[in-house]
Amino acid sequence: MNLSHEFGSALVVCFAAIFTGxxxxxxxxxxxxxxxxxxxxxxxxGLGAAVVFVMTCTTILNWAxxxxxxxxxxxxxxxxxxxxxxxxxxxxxxxxxIERYSPPLYYSLGIFLPLITVNCAIxxxxxxxxxxxxxxxxxxxxxxxxxxxxxxxxxxMAGIRQKLAVNRIPKGLQGPGITLIIAGLMAxxxxxxxxxxxxx
Amino acid sequence: xxxxxxxxxxxxxxxxxxxxxxxxxxxxxxxxxxLAVTNLxxxxxxxCVALTIVTGLxxxxxxxxxxxxxxxxxxxxxxxxxxxxxxxVDIALRAYWPEMSRNLGPFVGLIITNCILMGRSxxxxxxxxxxxSLLDGLASGAGYSAVLLLISIVRELLGMGTxxxxxxxxxxxxxxxxxxxxxMPPGAFFMLAVAIWILRSLGSATEEKPS
Amino acid sequence: MKDKAxxxxxxxxxVTAIPTALLIGLSQYTRARIQANTQISFEKAVLCAxxxxxxxxxxxxxxHQRFLAVINTNISAAAGAYRLMDGATVKAxxxxxxxxxxxxxxxxxxxxxxxxxxxxxxxxxxxxxxxxLGAEIAQPWFGKQFQGKTLAAGVAPIIFRRKGEPLGPxxxxxxxxxxxxxxxxxRLLNDAVATWRAALINARTAP
Numbered sequence: 001m002n003l004s005h006e007f008g009s010a011l012v013v014c015f016a017a018i019f020t021g022x023x024x025x026x027x028x029x030x031x032x033x034x035x036x037x038x039x040x041x042x043x044x045x046g047l048g049a050a051v052v053f054v055m056t057c058t059t060i061l062n063w064a065x066x067x068x069x070x071x072x073x074x075x076x077x078x079x080x081x082x083x084x085x086x087x088x089x090x091x092x093x094x095x096x097x098i099e100r101y102s103p104p105l106y107y108s109l110g111i112f113l114p115l116i117t118v119n120c121a122i123x124x125x126x127x128x129x130x131x132x133x134x135x136x137x138x139x140x141x142x143x144x145x146x147x148x149x150x151x152x153x154x155x156x157m158a159g160i161r162q163k164l165a166v167n168r169i170p171k172g173l174q175g176p177g178i179t180l181i182i183a184g185l186m187a188x189x190x191x192x193x194x195x196x197x198x199x200x
Numbered sequence: 201x202x203x204x205x206x207x208x209x210x211x212x213x214x215x216x217x218x219x220x221x222x223x224x225x226x227x228x229x230x231x232x233x234x235l236a237v238t239n240l241x242x243x244x245x246x247x248c249v250a251l252t253i254v255t256g257l258x259x260x261x262x263x264x265x266x267x268x269x270x271x272x273x274x275x276x277x278x279x280x281x282x283x284x285x286x287x288x289v290d291i292a293l294r295a296y297w298p299e300m301s302r303n304l305g306p307f308v309g310l311i312i313t314n315c316i317l318m319g320r321s322x323x324x325x326x327x328x329x330x331x332x333s334l335l336d337g338l339a340s341g342a343g344y345s346a347v348l349l350l351i352s353i354v355r356e357l358l359g360m361g362t363x364x365x366x367x368x369x370x371x372x373x374x375x376x377x378x379x380x381x382x383x384m385p386p387g388a389f390f391m392l393a394v395a396i397w398i399l400r401s402l403g404s405a406t407e408e409k410p411s
Numbered sequence: 412m413k414d415k416a417x418x419x420x421x422x423x424x425x426v427t428a429i430p431t432a433l434l435i436g437l438s439q440y441t442r443a444r445i446q447a448n449t450q451i452s453f454e455k456a457v458l459c460a461x462x463x464x465x466x467x468x469x470x471x472x473x474x475h476q477r478f479l480a481v482i483n484t485n486i487s488a489a490a491g492a493y494r495l496m497d498g499a500t501v502k503a504x505x506x507x508x509x510x511x512x513x514x515x516x517x518x519x520x521x522x523x524x525x526x527x528x529x530x531x532x533x534x535x536x537x538x539x540x541x542x543x544l545g546a547e548i549a550q551p552w553f554g555k556q557f558q559g560k561t562l563a564a565g566v567a568p569i570i571f572r573r574k575g576e577p578l579g580p581x582x583x584x585x586x587x588x589x590x591x592x593x594x595x596x597x598r599l600l601n602d603a604v605a606t607w608r609a610a611l612i613n614a615r616t617a618p
Contacts, residue, residue, distance in 0.1 A: 020591075021514075026385050028235040032315055035228060077291055077438050078431075080309050081283045120232045120313035127306030131539065132515045172401035176228045177393050184389030191384065194590065265426075270419040277426050284430040288437065295441035298448045302539060380588060383544065 010141035013134065017145030019193035023121050024153045025186055027128075030121030034154055034183075035176050037115070044158035047112045048151025052144065054094070054116050055125055058087050059143030062126040063136060083126045091117045121150055157182060210335055217339035223316050224347040224392075225399040230316040233307055234348050235388050241364050243303050244352035250293075250308060252341025254285045255317050259325040259337030261285075266326050278321045279312070286312045316340055347399070351391045359383035453507070453518075454478040456536035460522035461495040461503040463532040463558060490610035492523075501525050506607050510599030513591040515539040517548070521557065521600065527611070530569075533557035545592030556583045568604045571597040 023029050030051075037047050062083050070076050095113045099106045116122065125146045129139050160182055169178050223229045234251065237243040261281050262269075269277055290308045293301040301308070311317070320340050325333040357363055359382030361372035370376060381387045455474055458481075469477055482505070483494040495503040502525065509518040518537035523530060535549040547553055556578075562568035563581040571585040571593050572578060585593035 028385070028388065029232050029310070031232045031235075032229065074442075075435065075438070077287050077434060080287055080290075080312055081280065084279060084283070084312065118313065118315070118318075120310055123313050124232075124306060124310055127309050131306055170397070171404065172397040173393070177396045177400070180389050180393035180396070184386040184393065187384075187386040187389055188381075191386070268422065270422060273419050273423055277423070280426055280430065284434065287434055291434075291437055291441055295444045295448070298445070298452065302537070305539060384541075384588075 006135065006137050009135075010137040012141075013138045014141035014145035014148075017142050018149040018152065019190060022149040022153060022187075022190055023125060023146040024150050025183065025190050027124065029124040030119050030150055033115050033119055034150075034157065035179050037112075038154050038157040038179065039161055041155060041158045041162060044154045045151075046109055047115065048147075048154050050109055050112045050116055051119065051121070051150050052147030054087070054091060054113075055122055055147035055150070056140070056143040058083075058090050058122055059125050059129055059139055059146075060136075061086050061090065063129060063134070063139040066130055079127075079130060083123055087122050087126075088117050121146065153183075153186065156186060210332065213332060213336045214339045217336060218343040218346070219403070222343045222347065222399070223319075223340055224344055225396045225403070227319075228396070229319060230314040230344065231392065233310040233314045234344075235392065236385075237304060237307055238348055238352040238388055238391075239355050239359060239383050240303075241349070241352045241356050243300070244348055245364075246293075246297075246300055247304060247307060247311075248341070248345030248348055250289045251311050251314065251316075252338055252345055254282065254289060254311055255320060255341040256334050256337035257285050258282045258317055259320050260330050260334040262321045262325040263328060263330040263333035269326075274326070275318075275322075278318060282317045282321075283312050316344060347395055351388070351395055354391055355382045355387055359387065451475060452536045453520075454482075456518075456520045456534040457482060457493055457505045457507075457522075460520040460532035460534040460554075461505050463555070490607050490614055492607055493520075495522075503531050504607075506603055508600050508603035509537075510595070510602070512538055512540055512595050513545055513589075514541070517592075517596055517599065519600075521604065523562070523604075527608070528561050530557045530560045530562065540589065540592045545586060545589035547586045547589060548592060548596055553586065562604060562608075566605050567597075567601050568608070569597070569600060 017023065021027070024031070024034060033047065038044055062079075065082055065086060066076075066079055070079055070082065091113050095106075098109065098113075125143060129142055134142055157179065161179065164178070164182075173181070217223075221227060224231060234244065234247050237247050258278070258281050262278055265277070265281075286309060289311075290301070293304070293308060320333075320337050324336045328336070353363065357368060357371055358379045361367060361376060361378055371378075379387070382391070451471065451474060458474070458478060461482075481495055481497075483489075483496045483501075486493055489501075489504060491506070493505040493507070494501045495505065504523045504525070504527070505520050506523065507518070507520050509516060511517075516537060517535065517540070519533065519535040521530065521534075522532040533554040535554070538546060538549055540546045540548065557569070560569065560583065561580045563570070568581065570579075570582045572582045574584055574587050576582075576584075578584060585597070
């Protein structure tokens, strides 16, 4: 496969991961932090940015781990444990680096990092990458796209919820209930993107 | 929350997990890993059974090891135990029910990150005897499963006119226009919101009744 | 003993090593079975495609025996197709096709009659498309519509049409709501069939 074809394929995967196959709105991954951190746009942007970074890097690392280590040794089943270890170690490492080199960034972003370790979207992205047998370039596109899609969803949700803060919502729906309905409407909206990708 | 009990009896543990602290509509925990498969009752059933067994066995194992476990590596050990049971389920499905394994995709593996498992290990199993920890794990899984099965029944019935793959008289017939949205992701969001709404309203109504 | 520095390390090692050993054992034990499952699902698809009305309800070893009994696996002699034999006569050609669907690989089999134009059956045996939408290609209703259709000449032997459009002898109805899946399936199906037809012609005109 020539390089331009590969790049094109990676771009399609990236686009699909953000819009048509959004990891949160289509495969429901990363809901816990989505429901709890989506109240203010500022915090949502912070968490979202951190997720993009961690997801891109860890998906690439996990791709390497899977295809270069696990498959040759025929222990593919180990990927569940190995991916979690890679993600946790990476987040720990990043936390140390940020704390050392940029205390202001650490104070604004640092609290999100432990939240990311338990974010099932990160592990989910790695597992999907394995199932769909993405190539290296496609994995970069997919990792970045998934993170960006998740960030887009949480920022949009925060914006909507900020506007809703003064509305009267039925008691049973307050909090997670109304958030889920908004998420459903967003998911509906995103389905409209499906027709955009006619090429390829 | 739950009515005051002096210590954890089997009854209080079960009631707690099934209603008062139900993982889904009370704590809103662990919905990620199963919501995606709720468009078919059979897939949901398999996922829920898998999750209940894994939660029960992990809680039981953590409880067995609770006295030997060093405090500072506690979470890593709990994660390893959960991963161990999930991998067994994944391999077993792949070998003995490959079609279901393909349908469930990565969601079996995602049981590991399901907050319920870690939640029960940390909140209960680490400080309780093995027998009751096993019950607590199984009951939490059951509470989780009950709500998700309800959602999946509505989704499959309205969206495809079948239940467990078998056509249902009115819904599979020509007079029922299948609600395709129920089969798609937005349907899951809406159904979960409605389920939470109904169950929470029911819950607060019974709790506010004067004793 | 819990306070010694080496205790956590030992504990961690044991908690990792013992389960890992068990899992490696389980993995090796089921490896052969998992590979057999893949092979069996392919063979089942071939048998269902060539004879859709008398679809075998055999499983496992019995299915494998039946496959070996009636299918000629010398595919290089038929340009890559499996042949359903009745004695020495060819009753059907089964052409496997595989390629990237919308999410992951789609694999299936299409069966053509000896006249090399009429379609006998169609079966998907591996797909990871969206349930209820793209995954409908694996449902019986989708495969059934291929029966009796004829292959058009050229590079697009089968044409997928939108729901509601009139269907000609070479047309089938695509999956509503599964546009991407249908588009990709159409392409990889036609690639496989057209390649096979071209290879047959080459084989016939080869010296």
